[in-house]
Amino acid sequence: MRALFLLLFILPLSLFSAKAKYLDNHSCNECHEKIYEEYQSSSHSSSYFTNELHRKIADTVSTEEYVCATCHMPMADNLKDLISGKARPKKSNKTHSDGVSCFFCHTIAYVKKSHEFNINIKARQAERYKPTIYGRLNNPDDSDKHSSTNNPIYGKMVCMGCHSHKKNDNNVTIFRAMDDKQDSGGCIKCHMPEVEGGAEKMDKRARGRHASHKFLGIHNKEMREKSVDINISSERDKLIIALTNKMDHPLIIQAARVKYLDIKVLRDDKIIWKNFDKNPSEDVQGYFALSFKNHGKKILIPATATERGVINNLGARETKTVTYSVEGLKEGDKVEVSLYVQLAKDDCLKVIDLKESTLNKPILMKKYESVLHK
Numbered sequence: 001m002r003a004l005f006l007l008l009f010i011l012p013l014s015l016f017s018a019k020a021k022y023l024d025n026h027s028c029n030e031c032h033e034k035i036y037e038e039y040q041s042s043s044h045s046s047s048y049f050t051n052e053l054h055r056k057i058a059d060t061v062s063t064e065e066y067v068c069a070t071c072h073m074p075m076a077d078n079l080k081d082l083i084s085g086k087a088r089p090k091k092s093n094k095t096h097s098d099g100v101s102c103f104f105c106h107t108i109a110y111v112k113k114s115h116e117f118n119i120n121i122k123a124r125q126a127e128r129y130k131p132t133i134y135g136r137l138n139n140p141d142d143s144d145k146h147s148s149t150n151n152p153i154y155g156k157m158v159c160m161g162c163h164s165h166k167k168n169d170n171n172v173t174i175f176r177a178m179d180d181k182q183d184s185g186g187c188i189k190c191h192m193p194e195v196e197g198g199a200e201k202m203d204k205r206a207r208g209r210h211a212s213h214k215f216l217g218i219h220n221k222e223m224r225e226k227s228v229d230i231n232i233s234s235e236r237d238k239l240i241i242a243l244t245n246k247m248d249h250p251l252i253i254q255a256a257r258v259k260y261l262d263i264k265v266l267r268d269d270k271i272i273w274k275n276f277d278k279n280p281s282e283d284v285q286g287y288f289a290l291s292f293k294n295h296g297k298k299i300l301i302p303a304t305a306t307e308r309g310v311i312n313n314l315g316a317r318e319t320k321t322v323t324y325s326v327e328g329l330k331e332g333d334k335v336e337v338s339l340y341v342q343l344a345k346d347d348c349l350k351v352i353d354l355k356e357s358t359l360n361k362p363i364l365m366k367k368y369e370s371v372l373h374k
């Protein structure tokens with residue numbers, strides 16, 4: 001195997017093409033049933049055609065150029081044309097509808113760091129050979145559909161091409177999930193834990209386990225509960241809440257998201273204090289979101305932002321203490337602290353007409369209760 005790998009690099013360049021035969025997601029199902037099923041339930045399998053929030057925002061940014069393709073439709077056989085507006089996404093084209101596809105991830109040769117966003121460098125494939133798939137298995141088998149190569153950089157950089165950071169044309173940071181020194185090892189540990197079952201259905205090598213491809217995140221209850229630790233204490237007329245982000249990335253990555261605190265103090269089962277009345281944004285400390293401006297005016301979609309607006313976030317592994325004055329707080333008072341997420345801010349529904357209007361419905365991430373004692 002190693003010999004073939006070397007040979008592929010020594011062969012004259014004319015034999016290579018980045019456009020070698022594409023193996024679509026469904027073709028992997030023949031041998032990697034479990035992984036295929038997991039992957040299908042993940043948001044990487046979603047695309048312009050199936051993710052309404054993404055499609056509506058993309059179309060609001062431009063109905064001609066689909067610049068999002070770099071990360072959301074990376075396998076497109078006409079990527080440059082999509083970005084420049086010469087072509088539009090086509091549902092019947094598998095390289096479009098496959099989203100962040102199996103083949104794409106497993107043929108990233110390496111990731112180049114860059115200012116606006118990082119760049120995934122694809123492995124060159126020899127046209128006359130079956131494609132080479134990269135992974136991390138020790139001594140992987142080949143199959144009649146692909147060769148397998150353990151690529152040493154693979155586990156370290158594979159998430160960085162899309163998830164690290166993104167700036168818009170005006171040099172405004174839209175998101176930053178990873179710092180420069182971070183690698184993908186942590187991402188894989190938390191988002192691709194080892195689960196039962198071999199890596200392919202015959203499991204000839206009797207591995208017995210594989211890395212989960214569900215990529216669980218904000219849509220999963222257990223993952224939501226793992227995000228933040230909440231600690232409640234009090235001091236005279238002060239309610240003190242310490243939040244610790246347990247993740248290797250900020251609490252808020254996405255511009256569309258809001259995560260917020262809903263705090264209630266109860267005495268004899270009656271609410272005597274709340275951190276907000278109608279809208280969670282009334283409590284600026286407990287409302288975690290990113291906002292953007294265009295020449296001083298607040299805008300919702302960051303693609304055209306010229307500056308960032310108010311940012312309230314909780315950095316990777318950061319602990320933040322928020323303090324509220326609650327007059328007459330006393331022993332025996334019960335405090336309830338809930339952390340909620342809205343997948344799309346209320347404002348999103350005003351800017352784009354979302355059919356799935358449940359996207360702004362608050363989802364509970366975590367709830368803590370505590371009875372105060374001196």
Ligand code: HEC
Binds near residue numbers: 069303
């Ligand atoms: C540099 C890579 C990159 C580019 C370019 C990019 N995105 Fe994303 N996008 C991501 C990543 C990574 C995520 C997942 C992060 C997360 O959910 O926090 C994401 C998630 C999203 C989500 C949230 C999806 C959901 O279901 O909640 C929306 C909406 C979105 N992107 C819209 C866009 C639009 C519109 C464009 C083009 C104008 C775009 N993105 C361009 C990387 C990118």
Ligand code: HEC
Binds near residue numbers: 138139141143144205
């Ligand atoms: C005809 C059966 C077959 C098909 C189809 C197939 N594979 Fe494989 N694949 C295998 C076998 C066998 C192995 C070796 C497993 C082992 O060594 O335990 C493997 C290994 C792998 C590995 C691990 C490589 C490494 O070096 O760590 C990856 C990644 C992989 N396949 C991805 C894919 C993807 C993506 C597709 C679809 C585009 C696909 N496979 C289609 C049979 C297949």
Ligand code: HEC
Binds near residue numbers: 043044047070163
């Ligand atoms: C080719 C670009 C690309 C690469 C490489 C990539 N992702 Fe993603 N990822 C995305 C996009 C785009 C989304 C959002 C898709 C959507 O919701 O439409 C996303 C979403 C996610 C989510 C959100 C899941 C949820 O439901 O909350 C997680 C977790 C994630 N990716 C983890 C990873 C990990 C771990 C790696 C590395 C092993 C990785 N990604 C590599 C583009 C990528």
Ligand code: HEC
Binds near residue numbers: 178182191227252
């Ligand atoms: C210590 C565990 C841990 C590590 C390490 C980690 N994550 Fe997460 N991540 C989580 C948890 C838990 C959630 C779900 C809760 C949340 O989103 O607040 C999450 C959520 C996400 C989301 C969805 C956020 C949203 O609001 O849509 C993305 C995207 C993501 N992670 C990508 C990554 C990437 C990329 C890396 C590597 C830099 C990484 N994660 C490292 C635990 C982790």
Ligand code: HEC
Binds near residue numbers: 040
């Ligand atoms: C977002 C990138 C990404 C996508 C999409 C993706 N994989 Fe993987 N895959 C990985 C990473 C990273 C690993 C290595 C995890 C590890 O070693 O802990 C991996 C490992 C594997 C392995 C080896 C098993 C193991 O336990 O290491 C196989 C086989 C595989 N993937 C097949 C697939 C198939 C089939 C699909 C689509 C149905 C797919 N992958 C989609 C990133 C991806």
